[in-house]
Amino acid sequence: MAAKEKWLAGDVPAAREVLERAFIANPESEQIWLAAVKLEAENGELGVARELLVRARTVADTERVCLIKLFIDAMHSFICI
DSSP states (O other): OHHHHHHHTTOHHHHHHHHHHHHHHOTTOHHHHHHHHHHHHHTTOHHHHHHHHHHHHHHOOOHHHHHHHHHHHHHHHHHHO
């Protein structure tokens, strides 16, 4: 995926742009939603990752999205303690 290539090259803003375009083309894609969540979580933006998962559940409500939301919520709770 192009977003992952940008991210691994250290260009997080470009990775976000790729994902934004992907959302426009395919807003119901579980893969795109989870890629965006991973990008934000791996870059320390757990709040943003949680918001993305809330939105993902309205358009791509799959088991994987639900499980990852639980995981991110647990991580966020642990960090905030």
